[in-house]
Amino acid sequence: MELTLLGTGAPTGLPRPDCPCAACAAALGPDARAATALLVDGALLLDLTPGAAFAAARAGRSLTGVRQVLLSHPHNGPAVEVPAGLPQPGRVPDGRELTLLTGHRVRAVALDAPGTGYAVTGPEGQRLLYLPPGGAPAGLAEPAASYDMVLADVVGRPDALAKLRAVGAIGPTTDVLAVHLDHDVPPGRELGRRLAAAGARAVPDGVTLVVGAYEDVPDVPRRTLVLGGARSGKSVEAERRLEAFPDVLYVATGGSRNGDTEWSSRVAAHRERRPGSWQTVETCDLVPLLMEEGPPLLVDCLSLWLTDAMDSVGAWDDAVWAERGEKALRERVGELTEAVRVTRRTVVAVSNEVGSGIVPSTASGRRYRDELGRLNAGFAAECEHVLLVVAGQAVVLRG
Numbered sequence: 001m002e003l004t005l006l007g008t009g010a011p012t013g014l015p016r017p018d019c020p021c022a023a024c025a026a027a028l029g030p031d032a033r034a035a036t037a038l039l040v041d042g043a044l045l046l047d048l049t050p051g052a053a054f055a056a057a058r059a060g061r062s063l064t065g066v067r068q069v070l071l072s073h074p075h076n077g078p079a080v081e082v083p084a085g086l087p088q089p090g091r092v093p094d095g096r097e098l099t100l101l102t103g104h105r106v107r108a109v110a111l112d113a114p115g116t117g118y119a120v121t122g123p124e125g126q127r128l129l130y131l132p133p134g135g136a137p138a139g140l141a142e143p144a145a146s147y148d149m150v151l152a153d154v155v156g157r158p159d160a161l162a163k164l165r166a167v168g169a170i171g172p173t174t175d176v177l178a179v180h181l182d183h184d185v186p187p188g189r190e191l192g193r194r195l196a197a198a199g200a201r202a203v204p205d206g207v208t209l210v211v212g213a214y215e216d217v218p219d220v221p222r223r224t225l226v227l228g229g230a231r232s233g234k235s236v237e238a239e240r241r242l243e244a245f246p247d248v249l250y251v252a253t254g255g256s257r258n259g260d261t262e263w264s265s266r267v268a269a270h271r272e273r274r275p276g277s278w279q280t281v282e283t284c285d286l287v288p289l290l291m292e293e294g295p296p297l298l299v300d301c302l303s304l305w306l307t308d309a310m311d312s313v314g315a316w317d318d319a320v321w322a323e324r325g326e327k328a329l330r331e332r333v334g335e336l337t338e339a340v341r342v343t344r345r346t347v348v349a350v351s352n353e354v355g356s357g358i359v360p361s362t363a364s365g366r367r368y369r370d371e372l373g374r375l376n377a378g379f380a381a382e383c384e385h386v387l388l389v390v391a392g393q394a395v396v397l398r399g
Helices: 022-026 052-058 158-166 189-197 234-240 261-273 286-291 302-312 318-342 363-380
Strands: 002-007 037-040 044-046 068-070 097-099 105-109 117-121 127-130 149-152 175-178 208-210 223-228 249-252 279-282 297-300 347-352 385-390 393-398
Touching: 002 052, 037 052, 044 117, 149 158, 189 393, 223 234, 223 363, 234 297, 234 347, 234 385, 249 286, 286 297, 286 318, 302 318, 302 347, 302 363, 318 363, 347 363
Parallel strands: 044 068, 127 149, 149 175, 223 347, 223 385, 249 279, 249 297, 297 347
Antiparallel strands: 002 037, 002 208, 037 044, 097 105, 105 117, 117 127, 385 393
């Protein structure tokens, strides 16, 4: 089953008409995208968009063989002109299946937002799933067979991938393609990095793919360290790297700090951002979690873990530090980095980068700064990906 992507952009295209934003200004050449429309084996057109016939011609395809046109999302505004020779667009009711004379079977998938998803099975059994912008499957509960290809709004609805992964509809070899791409993420390297973290990729308009053929599916890194200063956006970046996966365990190392209303507000803001399917545990005992099998871990953050570790060894007292505290802390850090080295879980950890600021005025403050620098370096050495977040922008240090 061959799939030609006549467009891969949002309904208004990319760049958006008359939009002065930086992402739209950079969306030129191969980064420019028409509204998403898919041509399956020259016989089935999913979503009719303006200029579809010209887009097909540019891709070396023709719409003359199209036998069915299906719409996936509500089309607001003027009706799209139907090119001569094409059948009138329609929809398949949720849960119903349509069989084409070409042997393709199309099943309508119910969504949690307006619109319809389509699961297409080719004559030879290859399977693809196409979801409209802003939509995720509804009512997924039973285990499902993996699709060969999934095309979805990965940037806008990463939780759709999490739902599909939870029931096995996305497997290790599923080719996940991002479509309906808008100006939420700058095109180019940043878009590629964001998608790779979700196990997805993007292709230019006009590309023809063979559904079921093995592709170089991006490998989600096993271990990632996200560094950054205060309010840099490091926690958001860390959460973003796992939002397309189900059953994430969020490890909060800061505790509840009873009576501290400002801290409670911070904790509440973090909880509101996290997907409802994630679980939270408050602990600084990270080694057992790393050694266990289980869902991905998001540790936020290592700097608070270090505070707890230094408390436990008496590191703030100069005499205790010199006598036994330094050695005890080194052992604790060594146990943590060794656990990171051998863990089989996917881990994303957050830590503060404090070595570039003002030199602390106290000996204990300088000790904490130095030890955090050592901890960050040791942890980073065991990670495939290391990022530094500055002003909300992630700079790749490794991976």
